[in-house]
Amino acid sequence: MKLPMLSRLKISPFLFRLPILVYSSLGILYWMVFLEPGMGDEGLMAQYLDEARDRGFYWLLQSGNFSIPHAFLVFPLTFFMPSYLSLRILSLLGTIFILLFLKRKHQLGGNTIVTHLLFYLASGSFFLGTNDNLFVCFLVVFFSEVVLFISRQSDRISGFAWFCLVSAFFTREMAVVYLPLIACMTLFIFNSSKFRPKEAGLVIGSVAFWIVLNIPSIAHHGSLSFDNKEMAKQNGITWPQRQYLSQLYATQGIIPELSHVSWEETRSYLEKNGKDSLPSSTFDSLVFDISFTWKEFWKDFLYLIYSGFRQVGLVIFFPFLMFITPTKENQAIRLIGFGQLLQMLVFSAIIISYIEIRWLAPAFILGILGMDLLLKSREGKAQVDFINQIVLTALSIYGIFAYIHLIGNTRTWLETFF
Helix, strand or coil, rough: CCHHHHHHHHHHHHHHHHHHHHHHHHHHHHHHHCCCCCCCHHHHHHHHHHHHHHHHHHHHHHHHCCCCCHHHHHHHHHHCCHHHHHHHHHHHHHHHHHHHHHHCCCCHHHHHHHHHHHHHHHCHHHHHCCCCHHHHHHHHHHHHHHHHHHHCCCCCCCCCHHHHHHHHHHCHHHHHHHHHHHHHHHHHHHCCCCCCHHHHHHHHHHHHHHHHHHHHHHHHHHHCCCCCCCHHCCCCCCCHHHHHHHHHHHHHHHCCCCCCCCCHHHHHHHHHHHHCCCCCHHHHHHHHCCCHHHHHHHHHHHHHHHHHHHHHHHHHHHHHHHHEEECCCCHHHHHHHHHHHHHHHHHCCCCCCCEEEEHHHHHHHHHHHHHHHHHHCCCCCCHHHHHHHHHHHHHHHHHHHHHHHHCCCCCCCCHHHH
């Protein structure tokens, strides 16, 4: 459908980009300087780093509570600054890396996708002091090169990309949730006869490299080292059990939505109702109660679209947008759209207390790259670009007022360290 009035409007791109730049600057300021650390995963990781400074780096490796790739990057920073700040500085550097890497690899400088990417990266979760940012960096490198490969801008996947893919699996256990998308991408590469013995050897060597570095944890705990949340409190209870019970209670109105029950409440429930009263794994959660799974799937999917729109704008609809915009010459656009939709469906299907949008960052960045290809293609619609800029500008203006309110009512936590 043509939008002639929009296409005739002559508005300086700077008028669109200025609110996004202000929003991004305020976002970095709030998340790096004003948001008090110590909550959730960030606080636990800071505690582990503080203890590692006293007991040595080897203790951190064998503790089983810290992912090894993250440990090697963040631990040296703790000798120069507090652990909380070390974690956030590393996340800031990772965010800058994503922006510069994609800008250079995909030649994003000549269109509005750079500001779109900047808008999303400033949404906040990228600056939290956890290993999520490093996990996203690793997957973005691999996904980025796959996009170049399937769009015929590159004839191979680099060794660095394969190393990053393997590293992602040693950074966060959540990498297994991305296995459907990764499997589809790898199958496409394999079918294109571009997966050579050299690449296979590199993947095997990368796996061996990280396993060797995990030997201290394997020797002491019999498992790889990941961020193990509140391990001392679990006593055999799994996160899927706690998350499933949280969603049950939220549905019944016992606890608010977007909250968790405690480990103690989960333990009491199991003791009262039996060990089989809650699913112990993610897969068990899917088949434990099919009707409940189906209902929660649609609720989570709609929540994902709503919350995702606030953080990534029009890209949340990219999997559907590609079907109404002809893309006969570029199969990459449809493959990317399918990949983003696949991950949205996978996350929606997992029964958890709520979906954290930051978990889908690699999929959403994949969608942003797909939007870039769409706008560069001959079928790319100027109206799509225009509407996308209007949406991002409106969201940025709303975010500016929100950040000003938050900053105005918050005392910077850095004052406690200096």
